[in-house]
Every structure is written in C-alpha cells, then in structure tokens.
Amino acid sequence: METRIFFNPGDSIANIHDYNEAVRKGQIFKKERKVDDLVIAKDKDNEEYAIFYARDAKQEPHNSTKAYEIKKHV
Template sequence: MDNLIFFNPGDSIGNFHDYDEAVRTAQIYRDKNQVQEGHVLVVKGVDNHDFDIFLADNEVTHNNEKDAGQAYHVSKEV
C-alpha cells in the first residue's frame, strides 16, 4: 500500500523509529479505544526516517496554508 495522505503533525498519536513498534502501538491503541479496524494508520513521513500513528478521521482533505497538512505515505491500516 503506497498511498499519499495529508495530516497535521500535531494530531499524531505517536512517533516511532521502529516500524514494528509503531504497528504494535497502533493495534493496542485501536483495541483500547475500540476504534474500527482500518481507522488507525501507521504512516511514514516524506523524510523516510520515522513512523507516525494517526486516526483516519484526522486526514486533512484540503492542503492549504490554514490546514498546514504534511504529506505522509500510508504504511499500514490497523
């Protein structure tokens, strides 16, 4: 899955250097907060160094100066 999506970096649930840790944390978050499957996303920033976790509902749909969204590549839907 290589999907470009925009989020406000301040909406991140967590930031990780290790992909597996990010996926594990996303799964735990989904289970604890009873979020529907596929609504928690592990994304890789355009710098390709870190992984962030976002809720799909926080997607910035209009990337303009007001929204200040940053582009991320979706790595996994949890």
Template sequence: MSEMVFFNPGDAIASDHDFNAALRSAEIFHRKQKQHELMIVKEENGKTYAVFNATDAQTDASAQTNRYQIAKQMPKTTFH
C-alpha cells in the same frame, strides 16, 4: 505507486523511528478504542512512522499538514 495522505503532525496518536514500535502503539490504542480506523504512515522525506486516526486525514496540503505515505491501515474491527 504508493498512496499519499496529509495529516497535521499534532494529531498523531504516537510516533517512532521503528515501524514495529509504531505498530505496537497502534495495536494498544486500537484495542482500547475499537471504533477508530487507524493509519500507520511514514513521513515522505523522513524516517519517522506515525499513527493517526484515519478520520483526521486531510484532502490537500496546507500550512498545518505534512505529507505521509501509508504503511498500514487498521480497520475498526482488526482486534477483539
């Protein structure tokens, strides 16, 4: 069973239809902003991957959030 999270799509740092492209964007941002834990997530019913700051995750669905499946988590200390 995959873990689901909720984010406001407007809070996305980056998005792409290709996981590797989203991962590259996340790595670039992560190198510059090491204090952030990032999540690469996939739309529940779509083909888009998005990068979010993990602290922007919502606890439940609302009119302003979309449901996403976690594809990869990047802790604060992944890159130096």
C-alpha cells in the same frame, strides 16, 4: 502502491522510528480505545512512522499539514 495523504503532525497519536513498534502500539491503542480507523503513516522527511486517526486525513495540502505515505491500516 504508494498512497500519499496529508495530516497535521500535531494530530498524531504517536511518532516512532521503528515500523514494527508503530504497528504494535497502534494495535494496543486500537484495542484499549476501541477504535477502528487508525493508520500507520511514514514521514519521508524524518523517516518516522506516525499513528493517526484515518478520519483526520486531508486530501489536499494545507498550511498545517505534511505529506505522509500510508503504510498500514490498523
């Protein structure tokens, strides 16, 4: 099931073209920073995966946000 959510692209922790690499970097970031609310999201326009804090998600579109598809909660 696809979950679309809106994020400000400038809030991303990392942007990566490879899904597995995004998951790996998210897990490393999570362990180093001791956080537990990360998501891997896919930008359909650029075919990139971005890592965001889940708390930064917006439910409605806004001028500074883009739609992303949540792929994994880390």
